[in-house]
Structures are given as structure tokens and as C-alpha cells.
Amino acid sequence: MQEEGRRPFVIGVAGGTASGKTSVCRKIMEAVCQEGVNPKVVMISQDSFYRDLSQEQRERASRNQYNFDHPDALDIDLLKKTLREIVAGRTVDIPVYDFKTHTRSKTERRVIQPSEVILVEGILILYDPEIREMLQMKLFVDTDSDTRLARRVLRDIQERGRTLESVLDQYTVFVKPAFEEFTLPTKKYADVIIPRGAENDVAINLIIQHIKDIISGKLKLEDMTGSRGGLSFPARKRHVSESSAIPLARPH
Ligand SMILES: Nc1ncnc2c1ncn2[C@@H]1O[C@H](COP(=O)(O)OP(=O)(O)O)[C@@H](O)[C@H]1O
Numbered sequence: 411m412q413e414e415g416r417r418p419f420v421i422g423v424a425g426g427t428a429s430g431k432t433s434v435c436r437k438i439m440e441a442v443c444q445e446g447v448n449p450k451v452v453m454i455s456q457d458s459f460y461r462d463l464s465q466e467q468r469e470r471a472s473r474n475q476y477n478f479d480h481p482d483a484l485d486i487d488l489l490k491k492t493l494r495e496i497v498a499g500r501t502v503d504i505p506v507y508d509f510k511t512h513t514r515s516k517t518e519r520r521v522i523q524p525s526e527v528i529l530v531e532g533i534l535i536l537y538d539p540e541i542r543e544m545l546q547m548k549l550f551v552d553t554d555s556d557t558r559l560a561r562r563v564l565r566d567i568q569e570r571g572r573t574l575e576s577v578l579d580q581y582t583v584f585v586k587p588a589f590e591e592f593t594l595p596t597k598k599y600a601d602v603i604i605p606r607g608a609e610n611d612v613a614i615n616l617i618i619q620h621i622k623d624i625i626s627g628k629l630k631l632e633d634m635t636g637s638r639g640g641l642s643f644p645a646r647k648r649h650v651s652e653s654s655a656i657p658l659a660r661p662h
């Protein structure tokens with residue numbers, strides 16, 4: 411149960427498509443849940459907040475003429491409202507999104523119970539200033555773009571009902587340019603940059619340790635700067651570099 415008066419610890423995980431955001435979140439969840447105090451941890455994807463498309467927009471999407479990587483493709487207001495509710499410790503329900511049909515389920519919603527740790531991941535999760543304000547820890551998963559494209563091709567064909575041609579076409583026309591325009595510039599907001607994503611155990615273990623210290627109370631509110639009315643990460647930015655585990659210079 412969430413402690414009376416204590417805000418959940420909200421962690422934002424950004425990065426390009428198929429960079430390993432979800433995989434990093436899963437690793438963090440597994441490790442944090444092994445903690446003796448057994449905190450409740452939940453993961454939310456920004457993908458749940460894609461706008462429902464009209465028939466005409468769905469037809470354009472199926473012809474690869476719809477830009478899902480532009481901020482306007484997301485209902486950012488609903489995401490913000492939902493995060494505010496979560497931060498206030500209330501139960502919320504969020505849409506269930508289907509990548510094959512580009513629509514939200516008409517019958518299903520996912521219920522998110524109050525939790526001590528909230529992981530929220532997405533390509534644009536560090537894009538909106540009000541959302542950034544709600545995050546006590548900001549991570550950016552920094553995986554090489556060739557690797558990301560290779561993973562996206564496999565994933566989108568296997569799981570999202572796409573053809574090779576459509577994945578490559580969408581990537582060239584929309585995904586890559588939007589990554590450069592909207593996602594990459596948000597790297598500067600990250601407290602920790604994780605090169606190579608989920609395989610970077612050194613970086614992930616440092617992050618896990620920090621979260622455990624906060625949950626166990628070893629890191630206290632008054633020990634931290636930059637507090638926004640709840641638990642927060644020290645304001646000084648850290649960069650877990652590829653070559654050095656112990657860090658920690660400012661990101662560029
Ligand atoms: N380190 C890794 N090695 C191999 N495959 C990976 C690795 N990290 C992620 N993947 C695969 O790449 C795809 C995208 O990973 P995911 O974590 O869902 O990325 P994102 O949430 O950033 O889109 C998935 O199919 C996943 O299994």
C-alpha cells in the first residue's frame with residue numbers, strides 16, 4: 411500500500427523506437443520487486459495514449475501516410491491528466507492500444523492501482539515540460555540507430571502486423587526524421603543516459619540501487635535537492651558512460 415502522504419516515485423524512460431525502453435523498465439521492475447519491502451511497481455507506456463484514428467486516418471495509416479512519431483499523434487493532455495491522478499495516489503484506467511488496427515479497444519481498459527514506483531516509457535516522454543515536472547527520475551535509452559531499426563523490423567513484422575516494405579518506408583519517411591526533431595533533443599533532460607539499453611547491466615544496476623535506496627528510506631527527502639513536493643532525484647545530472655561505471659559527467 412502507498413504510504414499516507416507519500417507520492418509515488420515516478421520514473422520517465424525515453425529513447426528512440428526499439429531502443430529497449432520496455433526491456434529496461436522490465437529489468438528495473440523485476441529487481442525492485444525483489445526488495446524485502448516488496449513495493450508495488452507499475453509500468454505504463456506512452457503508446458496507450460495514441461489518439462484513436464478516424465476511418466480516413468486509418469486508411470492513411472495503412473498506406474503509411476500517417477505520422478505516429480509526431481507529438482500530435484498522442485493525446486498528451488490525457489497522458490498528463492492520468493499522470494496527475496497517479497501522482498495523487500488515485501486508481502486510474504488507461505486505454506488499451508492496438509498497433510495492428512491503430513485504434514484503442516472499445517471494450518477493454520487497463521486499471522492502474524496506486525503504486526510506490528511508476529515507470530512511464532515512450533519516445534516522447536521527456537518532450538512535454540509539464541510531464542517532465544512530474545518525473546522524479548528521467549532516463550534516456552541510447553541505442554545505436556542501426557540496431558534499433560533491425561529490432562523494429564523484426565518486432566513490427568512479428569507483433570504489429572507490418573510488412574518489411576512498410577516498416578522501412580515508415581522508418582525513412584516519419585520515424586527517423588521525427589526521432590531527430592523531437593526525441594533526440596530530449597536527451598539533454600535525462601538524469602541518466604543508458605548506452606546500449608537493456609544489455610547495459612552496469613547502468614541499470616546503478617539505477618536500481620538508487621531506486622532501492624529511495625524506497626527503503628536510505629535516501630531521504632531532505633537529502634535530495636530539486637524536490638518537487640515528493641521524492642526526487644538529486645538535481646545534478648549523471649551520465650553512465652559506456653566505458654566507466656563510476657561516473658558520472660554531465661550529458662552533452
Ligand atoms: N539487448 C537486446 N538484445 C536483443 N534484443 C533486444 C534487446 N533489447 C530489446 N530487444 C528487442 O528489441 C525489440 C524492442 O525492444 P523494446 O524493449 O520493446 O524497445 P522499446 O520499448 O524502446 O520500443 C523487442 O523485440 C525486444 O525483444
Ligand SMILES: Nc1ccn([C@@H]2O[C@H](COP(=O)(O)O)[C@@H](O)[C@H]2O)c(=O)n1
Pocket residue numbers: 426427428431457460478479508509511512513532533585
Ligand atoms: N499505430 C501505430 C502507433 C505507433 N507506431 C510506432 O510506434 C513507435 C513507438 O513505439 P515503440 O514501442 O517503438 O517506442 C513509433 O515510432 C511509431 O512509429 C506505429 O507504427 N503504429
